[in-house]
Amino acid sequence: MSGFSADWLALRGPADARARDTGLGVRLGAHFAGRNRLRVLDLGAGRGANLRATAGLIGASQHWVLADNDAALLARAEPMPNTTVEFREVDLAAGVAGLFDPAPDLLTASAFFDLCGSEWIDRLVAAVASCGAAFYAALTYDGRGDWLPPHPLDAEVLAAFHADQKRDKGLGPALGPGAHAHLSARLRGQGYGVFEAASDWCLTQSADAELIAVLAQGSAAAVAGTVGSERAEIWLASRIGAERVTIGHRDLLALPPK
């Protein structure tokens, strides 16, 4: 068990799919145009959301390696047309070397890198660059959380949420909202061409009430130890009915130097 429930990943799935930047997806497909077969390594693959969203962007037939330490989540992932899938139940804290033999053509992950620490990311980027793989990270949280109408406790709760985000989740003290910028800088440092775009969740009470409610509950639980359970409860009571919620994410595509 990883702490990411299958129900939570299923609930956020449609918002994730809507939020992904389509332009980067097209650019990813163009990068692999003309290839017959690719090997793709998906880190923190969970129940296969990234496979479902990404496989159709690439014309070639693909062999996906889905790596996660949660066997119950992996068991819910299924192949897509044009793909074969291999499941690897691994703790990525031990490194990725065993997943790079054979080397992937594409290293990808979704909703994952904000969980990672800087040293872990640096080792990963070095491994990616050494084999010249393309790199595609979708839906990395970027620190923005706007709940409308506003509440006086929003700023305090967001700051506490960011402190919680930076806890060590097993891959070093997590970069949280800083992960995207760190990835981008390290990949540029390896000579990669980096393309970035926003992939925000744009939620409305009329369309996404359950996701807003569960997001508010999870956020309140995460900050209760910092802001106090009474203030967290006050914030939660108002945020469950928020009319609009924007949660900032970034997508990043990095292509190796020619």
Ligand SMILES: C[S@@+](CC[C@H](N)C(=O)[O-])C[C@H]1O[C@@H](n2cnc3c(N)ncnc32)[C@H](O)[C@@H]1O
């Ligand atoms: C937020 S979920 C994202 C899942 C999936 N990529 C998606 O977009 O729905 C983060 C995933 O990272 C996995 N994970 C976290 N820490 C891990 C570790 N140390 N080793 C392997 N997987 C890990 C979790 O099990 C979970 O499936």
